[in-house]
Amino acid sequence: MKINGPNQPNFNPYKNIIQKQAEIKKTTSKQDQVEISSYAKQLQENEKPNAKRTAYVQEIKDAIAAGDYKVDAEKVADKMVKYWSK
Numbered sequence: 001m002k003i004n005g006p007n008q009p010n011f012n013p014y015k016n017i018i019q020k021q022a023e024i025k026k027t028t029s030k031q032d033q034v035e036i037s038s039y040a041k042q043l044q045e046n047e048k049p050n051a052k053r054t055a056y057v058q059e060i061k062d063a064i065a066a067g068d069y070k071v072d073a074e075k076v077a078d079k080m081v082k083y084w085s086k
Contacts, residue, residue: 012018036044063069 060069
């Protein structure tokens with residue numbers, strides 16, 4: 001009688017486990033789903049631009065394009081100092 005040792009070419013001790021896992025994968029077909037909560041939907045609604053804000057921004061853009069927009073340097077400097085001195 002000939003004994004070839006533990007590494008026989010036709011013997012795989014994990015064959016049954018691998019087959020069972022393959023069958024489970026075939027039977028279950030999961031799909032990715034995304035559910036957005038009502039709170040998240042509300043936050044998305046709040047992200048939409050405000051009409052007053054949009055008009056204000058457009059007014060500033062028009063003033064810049066026309067060259068009429070003036071920046072108050074002292075006001076900008078005061079706000080920068082207040083921001084960085086917190």
